[in-house]
Amino acid sequence: MKDKAYASMIQTARDLFEDLSFEYASKWKSKDKSRRVIGFLPIYIPKEILHALGMLPVGIFGAGDRLPVIKGDAYFQSYICHLPRTVVELALNGNFTGFDGFIFPSICDVIRNLSGIFKLQLKDKFVRYLDFPQNFQKNIGGEFYRSELDRLIADLQGLNGKKMEPKKLNDAIKLYNKNRQLLKDLREIKRDRPQNISAVDYYLVLRAGNTMSVEDHNDYLEKLIELVDKIDVMPEDKIKVIATGSFCEQPPLGLIKTIENAGCYIVEDDFQLGHFWFPEDIPENSSDPLESLIDMYLHKSTFSSAVYEGDQPKGELLAEQVRDLKADGVIFCAPSFCDPALLDRPLMEKALTKHHIKHTSFQYHENLGQFHVIKEQAGTFADMIKLWE
Amino acid sequence: MEIQKENSMIKQKHMLADQFIELSQVKESGKKVAYTFVPGNLTELIYAFDMLPVYPEINSLQSGMRQKSKEYIHEAEDMGYSEDVCSYVKCDIGMMLQGNIGPTGQQLPPPDILLLSYTGCFVFMKWFENLKQLYPNAEVAMLHIPYQEGGKIEPHAVKYIKDQLEKDVIPIFEKVSGNKLDYDKLGEKLDLSAKAEDLLIQVFDSAKNTPSPIDAYFGGVYYIGPIFTAFRGSEDCLEYYQELLKEVEYRVANKLGPITPDGYMKEEKYRLVVEGPPNWTHFRGFWKLFYEMGAVFVGSTYTRVGGVYDDDFRHSSTDPLGSMAEYCLGCYTNRNIPQRIDLIESFIKKYKANGFLVNSIKSCNSFSAGQLVMMRDLEERLEIPVGFIETDLVDPRYYSYSNIKNRLDSFFQMLEQRKSFIVDDDMLPDDVLT
Numbered sequence: 001m002k003d004k005a006y007a008s009m010i011q012t013a014r015d016l017f018e019d020l021s022f023e024y025a026s027k028w029k030s031k032d033k034s035r036r037v038i039g040f041l042p043i044y045i046p047k048e049i050l051h052a053l054g055m056l057p058v059g060i061f062g063a064g065d066r067l068p069v070i071k072g073d074a075y076f077q078s079y080i081c082h083l084p085r086t087v088v089e090l091a092l093n094g095n096f097t098g099f100d101g102f103i104f105p106s107i108c109d110v111i112r113n114l115s116g117i118f119k120l121q122l123k124d125k126f127v128r129y130l131d132f133p134q135n136f137q138k139n140i141g142g143e144f145y146r147s148e149l150d151r152l153i154a155d156l157q158g159l160n161g162k163k164m165e166p167k168k169l170n171d172a173i174k175l176y177n178k179n180r181q182l183l184k185d186l187r188e189i190k191r192d193r194p195q196n197i198s199a200v201d202y203y204l205v206l207r208a209g210n211t212m213s214v215e216d217h218n219d220y221l222e223k224l225i226e227l228v229d230k231i232d233v234m235p236e237d238k239i240k241v242i243a244t245g246s247f248c249e250q251p252p253l254g255l256i257k258t259i260e261n262a263g264c265y266i267v268e269d270d271f272q273l274g275h276f277w278f279p280e281d282i283p284e285n286s287s288d289p290l291e292s293l294i295d296m297y298l299h300k301s302t303f304s305s306a307v308y309e310g311d312q313p314k315g316e317l318l319a320e321q322v323r324d325l326k327a328d329g330v331i332f333c334a335p336s337f338c339d340p341a342l343l344d345r346p347l348m349e350k351a352l353t354k355h356h357i358k359h360t361s362f363q364y365h366e367n368l369g370q371f372h373v374i375k376e377q378a379g380t381f382a383d384m385i386k387l388w389e
Numbered sequence: 390m391e392i393q394k395e396n397s398m399i400k401q402k403h404m405l406a407d408q409f410i411e412l413s414q415v416k417e418s419g420k421k422v423a424y425t426f427v428p429g430n431l432t433e434l435i436y437a438f439d440m441l442p443v444y445p446e447i448n449s450l451q452s453g454m455r456q457k458s459k460e461y462i463h464e465a466e467d468m469g470y471s472e473d474v475c476s477y478v479k480c481d482i483g484m485m486l487q488g489n490i491g492p493t494g495q496q497l498p499p500p501d502i503l504l505l506s507y508t509g510c511f512v513f514m515k516w517f518e519n520l521k522q523l524y525p526n527a528e529v530a531m532l533h534i535p536y537q538e539g540g541k542i543e544p545h546a547v548k549y550i551k552d553q554l555e556k557d558v559i560p561i562f563e564k565v566s567g568n569k570l571d572y573d574k575l576g577e578k579l580d581l582s583a584k585a586e587d588l589l590i591q592v593f594d595s596a597k598n599t600p601s602p603i604d605a606y607f608g609g610v611y612y613i614g615p616i617f618t619a620f621r622g623s624e625d626c627l628e629y630y631q632e633l634l635k636e637v638e639y640r641v642a643n644k645l646g647p648i649t650p651d652g653y654m655k656e657e658k659y660r661l662v663v664e665g666p667p668n669w670t671h672f673r674g675f676w677k678l679f680y681e682m683g684a685v686f687v688g689s690t691y692t693r694v695g696g697v698y699d700d701d702f703r704h705s706s707t708d709p710l711g712s713m714a715e716y717c718l719g720c721y722t723n724r725n726i727p728q729r730i731d732l733i734e735s736f737i738k739k740y741k742a743n744g745f746l747v748n749s750i751k752s753c754n755s756f757s758a759g760q761l762v763m764m765r766d767l768e769e770r771l772e773i774p775v776g777f778i779e780t781d782l783v784d785p786r787y788y789s790y791s792n793i794k795n796r797l798d799s800f801f802q803m804l805e806q807r808k809s810f811i812v813d814d815d816m817l818p819d820d821v822l823t
Contacts, residue, residue, distance in 0.1 A: 074761060075761055075762060076758065076761065077749050077751075077757055077760070077761070077779065079473070079751045079757075080754060080757065080758055084758070106511075106536065107511075108511045108754070109510060109511045109512070109754040109755040109758060110754050110758045112511070112536060112758075113726055113754070113755075113758035113759040114758065114759075115538070115725070116725045116726025116727060116729075116759055116762075117726060117759055117762050119725065119726065119727055120726065120727060120730075120762060120766060121762075128538065129536060129538040129725070130538075131535040131536055131538060133533065133549070134507060134514065134531060134533035135531065135533050135549075135553055135557065137556070137557075139552070139556070140549065140552045140553055140556055140557065141533075141549075143545075143548070143549070143552070144535070144545060144546070144548075144549035144552075147543075147545035147548075147549075148535075148545070151543075151545075305515075308507075308514055308518070308531060308533070309518055310531075313518075313522070314518075334471075336473055337473045337754075338473075339474055339475065339511065339512050339515060339754060340511065340515060342470075342471040342473055342474045343470075343474055343475075343478065343512065343515035343516070343518075343519065344515065344518075345469060345470075345471070346468055346469035346470055346519070347518065347519060347522060349469050350469075350522075363471070363473070
């Protein structure tokens with residue numbers, strides 16, 4: 001049975017998810033006048049740097065179906081994905097008033113150009129497009145990345161006058177290492193006993209980690225994991241799937257629920273991929289912690305549609321993940337008009353087919369309201385695997 | 390009616406024919422082939438290794454012009470590529486799957502090197518990840534060009550590109566070609582490029598004249614042909630621009646408009662600047678919609694996608710790798726949105742445009758995302774009439790003649806009404822000005 005305490009904790013995460021006025025961030029900021037709030041777009045940013053400078057990183061993942069798009073549609077043509085519309089809508093409606101700046105990681109042309117729109121529309125805010133290296137050699141891409149981070153740090157320091165200190169960065173790394181470990185613990189439960197926490201609840205908990213401070217999220221996770229671990233319910237007759245392609249524009253909660261209700265336990269997904277960007281801890285006591293962040297990015301980043309695959313084809317890595325997790329199949333679940341995800345899909349499908357791994361695919365947009373077709377498709381996929389595999 | 394062609398056009402046609410013949414004979418000649426992209430292309434470097442370049446997006450646009458893109462795109466979509474993604478990619482992959490037959494009917498050779506110059510377009514990276522699997526025997530050289538995030542070229546970005554060239558890209562070329570890079574040879578080519586770039590800017594700037602002797606969009610596609618693709622850094626390229634400039638000067642001297650498929654443009658009624666690439670599947674019909682209305686393009690951003698030379702950048706032998714780095718960084722779609730707006734504003738002012746049009750391309754987020762904001766910003770800054778149409782690069786399903794015509798009719802009506810309010814300074818008597 002899932003008790004009241006569990007329900008209450010999930011409600012906390014849901015409230016944060018629903019809150020488009022970012023009240024948590026406002027309250028956090030009001031406690032100290034040197035505090036700053038920095039919004040960031042998907043997928044990954046080195047949050048440790050912000051923390052070390054007394055700043056709260058807040059994920060901006062669009063507004064899903066919780067905000068009618070009125071102004072945003074006047075900013076983007078019909079064939080551009082949906083996420084930037086709700087982001088612009090939030091910006092123009094003043095929902096980001098309490099934010100001091102924004103970081104746009106280099107993941108696609110739309111997010112890149114959205115940074116330019118922010119530069120024009122929010123002239124009083126700090127706006128930075130953060131170019132991650134696509135060359136992973138330390139003496140080439142590593143040097144470039146350090147220069148990019150140095151420039152970022154210099155500009156962030158200007159927002160509150162704080163100076164970057166190695167000790168503070170190491171402390172932040174420790175906190176985020178702990179956060180990553182707790183999230184991995186929760187993920188392990190989700191993989192082994194998916195009946196203990198629904199895909200929607202799990203998603204909300206992860207989303208909360210991109211709104212709360214890392215300290216609060218760590219406390220929250222410790223309590224929640226204890227509760228989830230104790231839950232004793234029988235698993236249902238469902239297949240185990242990996243959902244992939246949703247790393248930026250987020251699937252609506254209804255879609256996640258639909259997949260699960262249609263007979264698929266989601267044992268791995270990339271909805272909040274930034275939390276799992278590194279599979280292992282970042283060194284915590286380095287004399288040059290920035291170098292640790294750089295080394296991790298160059299050599300330990302997870303595979304992603306936003307990162308050049310080099311000699312490690314993503315389809316093969318996905319197939320390996322399926323084998324490791326003993327998943328029954330893969331659901332490609334990508335937002336419409338998402339170039340990175342949709343251009344990866346044929347390559348990944350090909351690799352999975354080669355490895356005799358079952359897969360299905362569909363597209364969505366963040367404010368999708370009808371899930372009947374997806375339910376049929378996911379249900380058929382689950383039935384096919386249950387009956388014939 | 391037969392299309393009028395000038396010497397420069399004929400010369401370009403021969404240059405292209407020779408190039409494809411040379412590509413079809415690599416088995417005999419033993420020359421190596423590099424596939425690369427137009428924005429941020431390193432043509433001089435490729436030729437310094439005596440290799441031959443192939444540009445997948447040029448293959449796609451030519452397939453579009455030859456009405457082959459539809460079946461190629463279907464082929465790729467059957468393989469699982471979404472209808473939503475870039476039609477250049479799908480067209481190229483479809484063409485490859487159907488035998489890689491180039492525009493001259495000859496088969497294009499497979500690449501020995503895939504030179505991924507990832508400049509101003511994220512899709513390039515995905516495109517090459519796809520090509521990499523289709524051509525498993527090719528070496529891959531990745532050249533990541535950082536974006537001009539802050540609106541200027543950062544020294545650390547130049548260093549990053551130089552480092553990649555020196556430590557990664559050039560060694561791969563040396564391995565494949567079996568030759569060490571001859572910097573003198575590279576330098577000579579870069580200096581030849583600079584001369585052609587000077588001439589190209591003179592051609593573009595001829596649009597300051599009234600009537601404009603050039604069409605900087607549809608005609609511009611021809612003017613940029615050699616310098617954006619396989620010929621930059623060659624004597625042929627320089628001769629092409631010398632010939633082109635002569636023709637332009639002749640038209641200026643004789644108050645002639647640009648050559649269109651129906652001969653010299655007759656009356657110049659509207660002078661437009663356009664943002665976004667053209668549609669290729671209906672290229673001539675699309676052009677006709679404008680020249681029949683007396684609309685000439687005096688400036689375009691598409692003709693800067695393979696290099697911006699308006700702000701004095703020129704390739705140079707003085708610091709060859711640094712020069713190539715700055716070239717890549719400066720390409721139009723590698724510039725941030727405020728920079729793009731500034732560049733368009735300069736075109737509108739410099740070439741005395743009285744209208745600004747966006748041709749929004751369904752396939753190309755690198756261009757399209759942000760265009761509506763750019764349009765509004767320019768309208769506010771300059772009070773210039775703005776128009777908006779939508780087409781695609783090579784997917785004919787997204788070319789709707791009636792939609793485009795309706796929108797253009799409204800745009801031209803607006804231009805006509807606004808024209809009566811525009812008073813040129815020269816037309817006012819002196820006492821009014823004082």
